[in-house]
Amino acid sequence: MIEPTRDHYQDIRLFTARGSWIKLILLLVVLVSLPLLLPGYRVFTLNYMAVFVIVGLGMNVLVGYTGQVSLGHAGFLAIGAYTMVLLMTRLAVPFPLALVMAGFVSAFFGFLLGLPALRLAGPYLAIATLGFGLAVTQIIAHSALFGGHMGLVVPDATVGPFPLSGDVSKYYVIVGITFVLALGVRNLSVTRVGRAFRAISDSEIAAATMGVDVAYYKTLSFAVSAALTGVAGGLLALMTGFISPGVFTFTLSLMFLAMVVFGGLGSITGAVLGSIVMGYLNLEMDAFQELPVLGPALEGFSERFMSTVGLPNFGWVVTGMLIVFTILIEPRGLYGLWIRALDTTKRSKSTDADLSRSGPGAD
Amino acid sequence: MLPQVLASGLSAGSIYALMALALVITYKTTEVPNFAQGDMAMVSAFIAYMFLTDFETGFIFAFGVALVFAFLLGVGFEGLLLRRMRKPTHLNLIIMTLGFTLALFGFAGWKWGADQRHFPFPISANEVIRFGSVSISTLSVATILIAGILMLLVFVFFRFTKLGVAMQATQQDPIAARINGVPARAVVGLTFGISSVIGTVAALLTAPLITLDPTLMWDALLKGFAAAVLGGLNTPVGAVLGGYLLGVIENLFGAYVSVEFKSVVAFLIIVIVLWFKPSGLFGRHHERKV
Amino acid sequence: MSFFAVDGLTMRFGGLTALDDVSFEVDRGMIFSIIGPNGSGKSTAFNCISGIYQPTAGKIYFEGEGISGLAPHHIARLGIARTFQNIELFSTETTIDNLMLGRHQHMHSGVWSGVAMLGRATSAAREETENRERVQWIIELLDLVRVRDRPVGELPYGTQKRVELARALAMEPKLLLVDEPSAGMNADERAEVAVRMRELRAELDVTILLIEHHVQLAIGLADRVLALNFGKPIAQGAPEEIRQHPEVIKAYLGDG
Numbered sequence: 001m002i003e004p005t006r007d008h009y010q011d012i013r014l015f016t017a018r019g020s021w022i023k024l025i026l027l028l029v030v031l032v033s034l035p036l037l038l039p040g041y042r043v044f045t046l047n048y049m050a051v052f053v054i055v056g057l058g059m060n061v062l063v064g065y066t067g068q069v070s071l072g073h074a075g076f077l078a079i080g081a082y083t084m085v086l087l088m089t090r091l092a093v094p095f096p097l098a099l100v101m102a103g104f105v106s107a108f109f110g111f112l113l114g115l116p117a118l119r120l121a122g123p124y125l126a127i128a129t130l131g132f133g134l135a136v137t138q139i140i141a142h143s144a145l146f147g148g149h150m151g152l153v154v155p156d157a158t159v160g161p162f163p164l165s166g167d168v169s170k171y172y173v174i175v176g177i178t179f180v181l182a183l184g185v186r187n188l189s190v191t192r193v194g195r196a197f198r199a200i201s202d203s204e205i206a207a208a209t210m211g212v213d214v215a216y217y218k219t220l221s222f223a224v225s226a227a228l229t230g231v232a233g234g235l236l237a238l239m240t241g242f243i244s245p246g247v248f249t250f251t252l253s254l255m256f257l258a259m260v261v262f263g264g265l266g267s268i269t270g271a272v273l274g275s276i277v278m279g280y281l282n283l284e285m286d287a288f289q290e291l292p293v294l295g296p297a298l299e300g301f302s303e304r305f306m307s308t309v310g311l312p313n314f315g316w317v318v319t320g321m322l323i324v325f326t327i328l329i330e331p332r333g334l335y336g337l338w339i340r341a342l343d344t345t346k347r348s349k350s351t352d353a354d355l356s357r358s359g360p361g362a363d
Numbered sequence: 364m365l366p367q368v369l370a371s372g373l374s375a376g377s378i379y380a381l382m383a384l385a386l387v388i389t390y391k392t393t394e395v396p397n398f399a400q401g402d403m404a405m406v407s408a409f410i411a412y413m414f415l416t417d418f419e420t421g422f423i424f425a426f427g428v429a430l431v432f433a434f435l436l437g438v439g440f441e442g443l444l445l446r447r448m449r450k451p452t453h454l455n456l457i458i459m460t461l462g463f464t465l466a467l468f469g470f471a472g473w474k475w476g477a478d479q480r481h482f483p484f485p486i487s488a489n490e491v492i493r494f495g496s497v498s499i500s501t502l503s504v505a506t507i508l509i510a511g512i513l514m515l516l517v518f519v520f521f522r523f524t525k526l527g528v529a530m531q532a533t534q535q536d537p538i539a540a541r542i543n544g545v546p547a548r549a550v551v552g553l554t555f556g557i558s559s560v561i562g563t564v565a566a567l568l569t570a571p572l573i574t575l576d577p578t579l580m581w582d583a584l585l586k587g588f589a590a591a592v593l594g595g596l597n598t599p600v601g602a603v604l605g606g607y608l609l610g611v612i613e614n615l616f617g618a619y620v621s622v623e624f625k626s627v628v629a630f631l632i633i634v635i636v637l638w639f640k641p642s643g644l645f646g647r648h649h650e651r652k653v
Numbered sequence: 654m655s656f657f658a659v660d661g662l663t664m665r666f667g668g669l670t671a672l673d674d675v676s677f678e679v680d681r682g683m684i685f686s687i688i689g690p691n692g693s694g695k696s697t698a699f700n701c702i703s704g705i706y707q708p709t710a711g712k713i714y715f716e717g718e719g720i721s722g723l724a725p726h727h728i729a730r731l732g733i734a735r736t737f738q739n740i741e742l743f744s745t746e747t748t749i750d751n752l753m754l755g756r757h758q759h760m761h762s763g764v765w766s767g768v769a770m771l772g773r774a775t776s777a778a779r780e781e782t783e784n785r786e787r788v789q790w791i792i793e794l795l796d797l798v799r800v801r802d803r804p805v806g807e808l809p810y811g812t813q814k815r816v817e818l819a820r821a822l823a824m825e826p827k828l829l830l831v832d833e834p835s836a837g838m839n840a841d842e843r844a845e846v847a848v849r850m851r852e853l854r855a856e857l858d859v860t861i862l863l864i865e866h867h868v869q870l871a872i873g874l875a876d877r878v879l880a881l882n883f884g885k886p887i888a889q890g891a892p893e894e895i896r897q898h899p900e901v902i903k904a905y906l907g908d909g
Binding site: 067116127130142314318319327 | 390394395396398444447448449450453454455457458459461462463464465466467468469470471472473474475476477577581585588589592596623624626627629630631633634637638641
């Protein structure tokens with residue numbers, strides 16, 4: 001059973017099979033050509049979904065890896081957005097640098113929130129982060145510096161000599177950053193720090209006896225998660241051109257948690273998929289009305305039993321139900337369903353081969 | 364000025380105390396922090412509103428229907444969702460209550476829209492009673508009284524009635540209770556029902572004070588949690604005291620420090636209390652054994 | 654100064670005394686067994702040594718330094734590794750990833766170098782590759798090659814115990830605390846455990862502190878034995894002395 005020629009880099013490299021290069025190129029081609037194929041207003045939706053994907057990556061680091069729950073990530077999104085905008089307007093910092101700073105400032109607040117989080121488990125942490133998210137919006141709403149309830153207009157951004165005007169040019173910036181960040185988080189997850197993160201959610205005590213400084217890594221995961229969310233906040237400001245405290249609500253924080261749960265906690269693919277679905281739902285709350293058969297039926301139902309003005313809120317019902325049923329049926333989310341599907345196909349393929357060999361005890 | 368501030372604090376604190384009590388009695392039984400508590404109460408308040416405005420029934424009937432609905436909603440949530448979870452870890456339980464709350468929030472918005480509505484109530488928020496230098500609205504007085512009486516009833520129920528004592532026994536030791544013939548499952552369902560009713564009373568008292576819309580109980584939920592953390596998530600009496608304390612502290616802060624940042628006080632209290640005494644002012648601490 | 658020493662270790666939980674004034678010394682290269690019936694405080698002793706519990710009284714010395722009061726991860730970095738009675742593996746991770754966690758303290762990559770792992774030559778990738786090579790022999794030694802890339806949660810109990818031992822060895826410890834290696838095993842598997850422990854001691858420069866419910870196994874393996882009952886030391890000495898010690902015989906007959 002000894003494998004003298006094993007290449008150990010194989011385990012952690014991005015592309016394990018030859019086909020994966022092709023998949024990557026296909027993905028890139030799709031990403032690059034998408035805004036050229038879709039109508040203009042859809043590009044805005046894509047940008048929004050990409051911002052959600054970045055937040056999803058951040059939530060996955062915190063909730064999926066270290067198992068700490070956060071109900072206040074809209075607060076980090078706000079911190080990132082306001083940091084970037086204020087740096088650009090007050091100090092004339094160029095957009096790329098302001099965006100990086102948004103990540104750092106948000107990370108700093110993540111670190112601060114991570115400190116009390118060390119002493120808190122489960123419900124207590126959920127409550128503390130919930131309070132944090134609400135406190136951030138309260139402070140923003142009542143401070144002149146942040147424009148109060150009226151919000152702030154985001155100045156025009158340029159990358160070097162190129163102005164970012166229009167959704168398509170913003171698309172390439174936002175999706176490019178999303179892609180790079182996703183790769184970065186993936187790399188992080190297969191190396192030392194990511195492993196320490198995941199060990200903590202599995203068994204804090206075992207992690208500590210392996211030499212993992214649990215307090216340090218828990219705080220670090222808050223900072224990393226907040227940094228990603230802060231960058232997402234900056235990009236959200238870039239794409240919408242306007243920010244106000246009304247954007248960064250408690251329900252948005254819930255949405256962020258929902259998307260990683262729905263996608264599958266602890267899986268990057270899951271987080272990305274969940275974020276895409278939930279990002280779409282969150283922006284296109286009225287999308288259900290536009291569905292071919294269900295749409296009119298839903299409208300009829302609403303008119304009869306509910307209300308038509310309230311129909312956009314149907315999206316929240318769907319989001320809530322998706323979470324409830326995910327937890328009821330497959331707590332590992334979309335990713336779990338995928339794994340199950342793989343397992344069943346594998347099993348049905350391999351049953352015949354296994355029967356000829358001796359069955360049990362061959363661990 | 365101080366007595367006036369204390370009176371407003373007491374009135375706000377009554378709502379927080381009710382929410383905290385509702386949260387704590389379910390938390391004690393199941394270790395679930397019920398984030399749907401607020402929206403369950405909000406939807407129940409909308410039921411009362413629907414009976415009052417659409418069907419034009421009397422107050423007593425409408426409120427009665429709302430409380431029965433709240434009870435069934437609580438029992439149903441526990442029996443149909445929480446109990447049927449495959450992997451009831453802490454995280455999954457929290458997420459389940461959050462998913463349910465989003466669905467309820469969406470349902471209320473779908474059915475009644477996001478408009479702020481005037482909630483009819485037999486007691487006015489504008490009439491004022493004067494006690495010496497203190498003037499408080501009749502609604503505040505009623506809030507303090509109703510909340511006080513309800514909480515007293517809850518304590519009497521748990522301490523002196525046969526069912527209440529049995530329920531407490533189940534909270535402390537489900538296995539022993541089952542041996543003694545207390546059906547643990549029914550007790551858990553009942554706890555959620557009662558807790559939902561308590562939350563709904565808080566919602567019915569909040570709605571006339573502000574206006575009725577799907578975000579009615581967001582603030583009260585956070586404050587209820589803050590109060591429960593302040594007093595101790597495991598101690599109902601502590602949580603109630605925490606509620607009054609939070610109401611008073613918040614109003615003192617609003618009066619003497621800053622009105623704008625009044626709402627941030629709850630968050631600060633959560634962080635400070637959890638930092639220095641994670642089990643709350645009146646709670647006892649439990650450690651995990653390996 | 655002895656390699657490892659426990660002096661007057663006492664642990665109380667509320668009114669319950671789990672460990673009462675326990676003292677012993679372990680020399681480098683020894684296999685030292687702690688025996689005792691269920692609830693005699695064996696695992697509590699391990700939890701005190703590895704820093705999970707803060708002892709009520711008493712001192713623990715490792716290579717001449719006092720280590721009682723240090724955090725678990727500090728103690729781990731000094732070179733003390735352990736296994737758990739109720740397996741505490743990272744159950745959703747693969748065997749190799751569990752072992753790599755054992756390498757944590759020997760590695761250095763942080764967030765930045767981890768994120769920037771863009772090819773074979775980057776520092777994080779090189780460190781990963783090197784450390785994966787290093788633990789490969791442990792995987793082979795403990796016969797885990799076939800389950801190398803399987804999530805450990807789905808492995809049989811006995812295999813999980815081996816993975817946990819392998820993970821502790823991946824830390825390259827100087828002192829290895831092994832908690833109930835033969836729990837839930839039949840006679841054949843127990844014999845295998847005994848062989849493996851001797852093998853480990855022979856092949857690695859490691860001192861083993863062993864907790865074992867199965868007295869014959871514990872005494873048979875050990876160079877020196879400590880017997881506990883209800884948290885109190887009742888006998889200490891060479892295996893032969895312990896086997897004939899009246900207190901030990903009484904404790905085990907009482908336990909059934």
